[in-house]
Amino acid sequence: MGALDRADVVAFLATTDLARARGWLEEVVELPVLGDDPYAVTFDANGTVLRVVAVSELIPAPYTVLGWIVDDIRQAVGALRGRGVTFEQFDGMDQDDHGVWSAPGGDLVAWFKDPDGNTLSLTELGPAG
Numbered sequence: 001m002g003a004l005d006r007a008d009v010v011a012f013l014a015t016t017d018l019a020r021a022r023g024w025l026e027e028v029v030e031l032p033v034l035g036d037d038p039y040a041v042t043f044d045a046n047g048t049v050l051r052v053v054a055v056s057e058l059i060p061a062p063y064t065v066l067g068w069i070v071d072d073i074r075q076a077v078g079a080l081r082g083r084g085v086t087f088e089q090f091d092g093m094d095q096d097d098h099g100v101w102s103a104p105g106g107d108l109v110a111w112f113k114d115p116d117g118n119t120l121s122l123t124e125l126g127p128a129g
Helices: 018-028 073-082
Strands: 009-016 033-035 040-045 050-052 064-069 108-111 119-124
Touching: 009 018, 009 033, 009 064, 018 033, 018 040, 018 050, 073 108
Parallel strands: 009 050, 064 119
Antiparallel strands: 033 040, 040 050, 108 119
16 A cells, blocks of 8 residues: 555545435535445545445534535535525624634634534635635
8 A cells, every 4th residue: 555645535424324314415415426335325525535334323523524615605505505404503603694604714614414413514715725
């Protein structure tokens, strides 16, 4: 095996219901399916493989587990809202009506949950990004 700095990364996400996760990621998030078996569904996330693995029990992490960098966060939020996604509002964070937070460095971030309660995010990089 070669050096890991030249190897592709695989992202993982857990679900208690593969069919539900597949439908949501395929239809709502619009990721193409690469493969499907009784243990996992794999998706093409813009050249990165996302492997959604079946688990019998899931306790969602209290932090973001998967996120996307987008060119226009408001367009991306609007598109996902149009497909039924609700964006999170957090106490103490200065988020706009769409759930978008302006980070001190200029990035814009919005969070939403998948059907299993995993926290996912969108980020539009600011000028320094």
